[in-house]
Amino acid sequence: MEAPEPPVGAPEEVPSSTAVAGPRYRLDRESVAVHSAGETVSVVQGPPLRLPPGSRVGPVYRRTPGGEVVVPTGRLHVRFAEGERAEEQRAELAGIGVVIDRVPAYAPHTAWVRGARGDIAESLRLVERLAALDGVRNVEPEMLGERAWR
Numbered sequence: 102m103e104a105p106e107p108p109v110g111a112p113e114e115v116p117s118s119t120a121v122a123g124p125r126y127r128l129d130r131e132s133v134a135v136h137s138a139g140e141t142v143s144v145v146q147g148p149p150l151r152l153p154p155g156s157r158v159g160p161v162y163r164r165t166p167g168g169e170v171v172v173p174t175g176r177l178h179v180r181f182a183e184g185e186r187a188e189e190q191r192a193e194l195a196g197i198g199v200v201i202d203r204v205p206a207y208a209p210h211t212a213w214v215r216g217a218r219g220d221i222a223e224s225l226r227l228v229e230r231l232a233a234l235d236g237v238r239n240v241e242p243e244m245l246g247e248r249a250w251r
Contacts, residue, residue: 108133110222111160115173119232120180120239126162126171134159134172142172142245159221162244171244175221176202179231180211180239187212190236197230198223213243 117124135143138155152158162171177199181187187204194201194214202213214231216223224242231240 108158108160108222110220110226112222112225115162115225115228115242117164117244118239118241119228124167125165126173126242126244127165129161129163129170132161132170134161144170144172160225164246169246171246173221173225174243174245175215175219175224176213176243177215177224177228177231178211178239178241178243179214179237180208182236182238183210185210185236190234193234194231197227197234199227199231 111128113128115126117126132144132146135145135152136157136159137143137153144161159175160173162173163169164171179187181190186209187201188209190212191201195217198217199214200217202215204212214224216227228240228242231237
């Protein structure tokens with residue numbers, strides 16, 4: 102079976118957090134993620150032969166170091182400086198192609214955001230641009246991984 106083609110535009114590497122130098126995520130060129138309409142995600146090695154209706158293909162990454170498989174959702178968690186309200190940044194975020202999904206009531210200086218087109222690879226390409234905005238303290242991509250018991 103031939104290796105699947107990663108989604109167009111998926112970055113080769115993504116930081117796990119822009120606030121600290123640490124683990125990163127590296128594109129896994131041997132797998133793709135199939136996101137089904139019911140929010141089910143499956144990692145497939147090799148090209149998916151038949152996609153369920155309403156599903157889409159996305160990239161798969163591996164943590165470095167470690168190698169654990171993780172799948173990006175396309176959502177990014179952005180933390181602004183203490184005292185700044187994420188809602189007040191809506192226009193600036195829109196200017197770089199980002200929309201706010203949700204601002205948690207318990208942390209109004211943070212927001213869950215995504216690329217305006219809703220494409221997972223697009224959101225991941227925006228991590229560094231978001232981190233460079235005035236007032237942004239941290240950006241972290243939301244990644245799904247295998248459940249681990251401690």
